[in-house]
Amino acid sequence: MDFPKYLLGDNTDFPDAVFVIHTEFPRFIINLQNDEVEWLEEFDNHDQKELESETENYIKEATDFYDREVARYEDD
DSSP, X not given: OOOOSEEEEOOTTSTXXXXXXXXXXXXXXXXXXXXXXXXXXOOOHHHHHHXXXXXXXXXXXXXXXXXXXXXXXXXX
């Protein structure tokens, strides 16, 4: 099954949270309420250094995706 690069998620147990799920490597979930990131991968030392330098970009992409999706709902 193919998935889009980003998905939106919510859960009634976390009524104020909005989750963005990144489905490609490195897979992660970000809670946009507090910018907490949960990585769904295990990393070696080499990956860890690259991840640290790219984390800000991943968070920006996830936030931009969310903003784009919300704007599309508001336009309807």
